[in-house]
Amino acid sequence: MFTAREILDIALKIEKNGESVYRQAIQSLVNPDIIKRLTWMADEEARHAEWFVKLQSDLGTSKNHIAANEMNSDVLQNIIGKQSFTLQDIDFPGVDDMRDLIHIFIEFEKDGILFYEMLRSFIKDQDVLESLDQIIAEEYQHIKTLQEIKL
Numbered sequence: 001m002f003t004a005r006e007i008l009d010i011a012l013k014i015e016k017n018g019e020s021v022y023r024q025a026i027q028s029l030v031n032p033d034i035i036k037r038l039t040w041m042a043d044e045e046a047r048h049a050e051w052f053v054k055l056q057s058d059l060g061t062s063k064n065h066i067a068a069n070e071m072n073s074d075v076l077q078n079i080i081g082k083q084s085f086t087l088q089d090i091d092f093p094g095v096d097d098m099r100d101l102i103h104i105f106i107e108f109e110k111d112g113i114l115f116y117e118m119l120r121s122f123i124k125d126q127d128v129l130e131s132l133d134q135i136i137a138e139e140y141q142h143i144k145t146l147q148e149i150k151l
Contacts, residue, residue: 004059005056005059007119007122008052008055008056008059009056010115011052011115011116011119012049012052012053012056014111014112014115015045015046015048015049015052015112016045016049017108018041018042018045018108018109018112019042019043019045019046019049021105021108022038022039022041022042022045022105023039023042025038025101025105026038026039026042033149034098034149037145037148037149040145041142041145041146044138044142048135048138051131051135055128098149102146102147102149105146106143106146106147109139109142109143109146110143112139113136113139113140116132116135116136116139117136119132120132120133120136
């Protein structure tokens with residue numbers, strides 16, 4: 001069985017990985033517009049991570065926002081498949097085409113959305129659902145921003 005804390009740890013990992021990778025990519029870029037957009041995205045990922053940390057801290061004192069006891073490891077594996085939710089395996093110096101880099105980022109954002117939509121089905125609290133829906137909408141906006149860069 002996965003606990004609510006373990007599920008939120010995965011969400012936190014997704015956001016921290018995204019922030020870290022965007023900030024690393026910025027270091028090798030020279031185009032100010034792309035730097036500005038990726039900086040904004042890294043800041044967004046950091047803000048999302050803060051929300052998941054707050055939700056974790058509320059677990060001990062709250063009304064049990066997440067029905068995690070209903071989810072076992074097989075269910076989670078079937079939902080997320082082989083997604084690692086990390087970009088650590090990418091050889092970024094070996095990615096020499098900006099379009100390829102942006103495609104990698106888009107896929108990463110889609111993986112996060114997949115996980116958050118799965119997580120959504122286990123949330124009971126309406127306020128938490130609304131906040132998570134906002135994060136999902138913002139992740140879709142990240143994809144749109146990345147697609148604009150890719151053009």
